[in-house]
Amino acid sequence: MSSAPQTPARSGRDWPFFAGLIILSGVYIALIVAMLVADLSFTTPHHLLRAFASAEIRYSVKLSLISCTLTTLLSLWVAVPTGYLMSRYQFPGKRFVDSVLDIPIVLPPLVMGLSLLILFQTPIGRAIQRVVPVTYAIPSVILAQFSVACAFAVRTMLVTFDQISPRREQVALTLGCNRSQAFWLVALPEARRGVLTAATLAWARALGEFGPILVFSGATRMRTEVLPTTVFLELSIGNIEAAVAVSLLMIIAALAVLTIARTFGLRAPLERVL
Amino acid sequence: MIAVEHLTLRVGAFTLADVSFTVPSGQYAVLMGRTGTGKTTLLEAICGLKSVAAGAIRLNDHDVTRLKPAERGIGYVPQDAALFSTMSVREHLAFPLMIRKWNQAEIAPRVAELAELLGLTKLIDRRPLGLSGGEAQRVALGRALAFRPSILCLDEPLSALDEATKDDMYKLLLSVQQHERVTALHVTHNREDADELADVILRIEDGKVIA
Numbered sequence: 001m002s003s004a005p006q007t008p009a010r011s012g013r014d015w016p017f018f019a020g021l022i023i024l025s026g027v028y029i030a031l032i033v034a035m036l037v038a039d040l041s042f043t044t045p046h047h048l049l050r051a052f053a054s055a056e057i058r059y060s061v062k063l064s065l066i067s068c069t070l071t072t073l074l075s076l077w078v079a080v081p082t083g084y085l086m087s088r089y090q091f092p093g094k095r096f097v098d099s100v101l102d103i104p105i106v107l108p109p110l111v112m113g114l115s116l117l118i119l120f121q122t123p124i125g126r127a128i129q130r131v132v133p134v135t136y137a138i139p140s141v142i143l144a145q146f147s148v149a150c151a152f153a154v155r156t157m158l159v160t161f162d163q164i165s166p167r168r169e170q171v172a173l174t175l176g177c178n179r180s181q182a183f184w185l186v187a188l189p190e191a192r193r194g195v196l197t198a199a200t201l202a203w204a205r206a207l208g209e210f211g212p213i214l215v216f217s218g219a220t221r222m223r224t225e226v227l228p229t230t231v232f233l234e235l236s237i238g239n240i241e242a243a244v245a246v247s248l249l250m251i252i253a254a255l256a257v258l259t260i261a262r263t264f265g266l267r268a269p270l271e272r273v274l
Numbered sequence: 275m276i277a278v279e280h281l282t283l284r285v286g287a288f289t290l291a292d293v294s295f296t297v298p299s300g301q302y303a304v305l306m307g308r309t310g311t312g313k314t315t316l317l318e319a320i321c322g323l324k325s326v327a328a329g330a331i332r333l334n335d336h337d338v339t340r341l342k343p344a345e346r347g348i349g350y351v352p353q354d355a356a357l358f359s360t361m362s363v364r365e366h367l368a369f370p371l372m373i374r375k376w377n378q379a380e381i382a383p384r385v386a387e388l389a390e391l392l393g394l395t396k397l398i399d400r401r402p403l404g405l406s407g408g409e410a411q412r413v414a415l416g417r418a419l420a421f422r423p424s425i426l427c428l429d430e431p432l433s434a435l436d437e438a439t440k441d442d443m444y445k446l447l448l449s450v451q452q453h454e455r456v457t458a459l460h461v462t463h464n465r466e467d468a469d470e471l472a473d474v475i476l477r478i479e480d481g482k483v484i485a
Contacts, residue, residue: 170350171350171352174321174344175420176344176373186358189358
């Protein structure tokens with residue numbers, strides 16, 4: 001031990017550090033806000049009304065709302081049990097299954113669409129199509145949305161169940177429940193916020209889905225046209241006003257979903273999921 | 275009566291081998307041991323939450339070693355209370371009775387009796403969020419006792435409580451045990467719990483249980 005008095009460390013000033021943090025994050029936030037403001041300033045109520053006067057766009061709004069809602073319900077139906085299974089149980093090949101569940105998240109959207117298209121050209125796919133026409137029909141829209149949106153719902157539910165201690169279900173088992181009762185009466189009610197977050201995330205993903213739908217469903221007006229298709233079609237014929245008006249509608253829907261998820265769902269779900 | 279006979283448990287690299295002990299009917303046993311000695315694992319095995327590698331667990335002369343937790347009829351109070359966040363205190367007390375399909379006319383008086391016994395009457399419509407540590411443990415105790423089990427297993431139920439609350443809980447645990455006529459097995463690392471509560475003191479050391 002040295003008996004010499006300690007020299008205080010020269011720590012310097014902190015403000016350059018904070019200035020760096022604020023400037024770098026500020027640039028990105030400004031970009032996001034500026035994009036939204038630009039959209040708003042480009043559109044007038046007249047553009048919006050004219051867009052909604054079009055039967056094609058009204059059809060696309062209707063198909064988007066219905067398909068996204070069906071996709072959300074299907075995604076929850078799959079994501080809740082899958083998330084529970086992956087969170088609670090150990091089984092051979094679990095790491096492999098976990099990786100497979102991430103494929104739709106990392107695969108390029110166009111490739112998803114192409115893969116679906118090819119799947120329905122296989123003998124099994126053709127057999128299904130003889131009963132229910134899928135490719136270039138409405139079921140293909142829902143299937144394309146589902147195959148991507150469900151992966152996000154599964155991740156959300158896995159994180160949700162990971163955060164809920166299995167202790168409560170164990171207590172339920174000692175109180176007389178079987179596994180199914182412990183799930184329905186204890187685990188699922190505990191996971192309600194996660195279910196809501198998974199639903200909003202799936203809905204938002206489904207609403208924005210474009211690549212797989214373009215390839216797998218086509219872009220036929222009054223048939224397989226959803227909102228992103230509308231933006232694409234209107235842009236391709238130079239009708240920027242209508243494209244922006246429809247985009248604005250999607251922005252409003254996305255913000256509504258974000259508000260619901262932030263208010264009632266898990267806190268900061270996205271960074272935990274991804 | 276709780277009889278553990280030549281029990282072997284394996285969890286990962288941890289092994290508890292050839293453990294035997296008995297808790298006579300109506301007695302309050304405190305199983306003491308340091309952290310990591312496997313006392314919680316042992317308690318969970320008795321409750322049916324951990325699988326048994328060898329040996330037998332007998333409750334009131336019935337072999338329950340291969341039975342599911344639900345079929346053992348053990349009231350279980352975990353360390354962190356593990357209350358159900360969506361249920362009120364009343365729903366907690368009624369939950370095991372609802373699972374057993376008691377009718378409403380039987381459930382209501384049992385819930386009222388437990389609420390009275392455990393001092394939960396004023397809290398009956400509250401949810402777990404906002405309950406104090408002592409209140410939460412009383413709810414967990416009531417939930418475990420509701421279906422009139424003959425065995426009660428408690429895992430460090432007092433470890434998170436302050437001294438004054440702990441003193442109240444000692445009195446309450448003893449009076450409840452008398453009232454409900456249960457055989458209790460209470461796991462703890464705290465010497466004071468044993469001094470205050472135990473009819474029988476068991477120690478878990480070096481993988482063995484010593485009376």
